[in-house]
Amino acid sequence: MQAAPADQQRLLDLQALDSKLDQLAHRRRTLPQLAEHAALETRVGQLRDLLVASTTAQSDLAREQRKAEADVDQVRSRAERDRKLLDSGSVGAKELSNLQSELESLAKRQSDLEDIVLEVMERVEAADARTAELTKQRDEAEADLARVTTALAEERAAVDKDLAFAKSQRDLLAAQLPADLIALYEKLRAQYGGIGAAAIKQRRCEGCRLELDIAEINEIRAAAPDLVLRHDSCRRILVRTAESGL
Ligand SMILES: [Zn+2]
Structure with missing residues (x-):
């Protein structure tokens, strides 16, 4: 030739x-922000999943707490009713003895249920703290992701500009050969x-x-x-x- x-x-x-x-x-495919961006996307995804689990646990616990409190209320009003009956003095000796022993077992039951309420409230507190911590971490990760997404877009735009310029020079030259x-x-x-x-x-x-x-x-x-x-x-x-x- x-x-x-x-x-x-x-x-x-x-x-x-x-x-x-x-x-x-090659530079466009291997921009340093790409790895950071991918890692942050994964982290944001994981934190969102953890938050869903945490808020689900919170609402389960809230239900548990309401149930435990309702149980305490029920025992308390039954004991109140029994005491009123006792105080009325209108019950016979046998009924009196029954009421007294029922009041004893109700007191024991109420104490057990109150322990359960306290225990559930502690778990609610822990779940609230966990949700707050996860929310903070997710917000931070989302802010980081937004920052890296912007930086990546800027970096890509700069490379694209260089690419377009070199391409136009290249095409101009190739047309002359x-x-x-x-x-x-x-x-x-x-x-x-x-x-x-x-x-x-x-x-x-x-x-x-x-x-x-x-x-x-x-x-x-x-x-x-x-x-x-x-x-x-x-x-x-x-x-x-x-x-x-x-
Ligand atoms: Zn050679």
């Missing part, structure tokens, strides 16, 4: 722009890790970093300037420059 030496030089400029575009795309040269370059670029054309610098291929041997140097020296050279070792297009050392 043949191409004007100036077009071969510009192919190196195109390669530089394509490499820059590749780097920018011969179609067959571009086609070969694109094919090689796809095959060989994004590098399709490389300069010879101090007798070294900048594509694969191998030093050219004397036979290759002699071959290149003898080649017409508009012959498109290829490196035997890496197959890439080789471009002669002022720094080639030929």
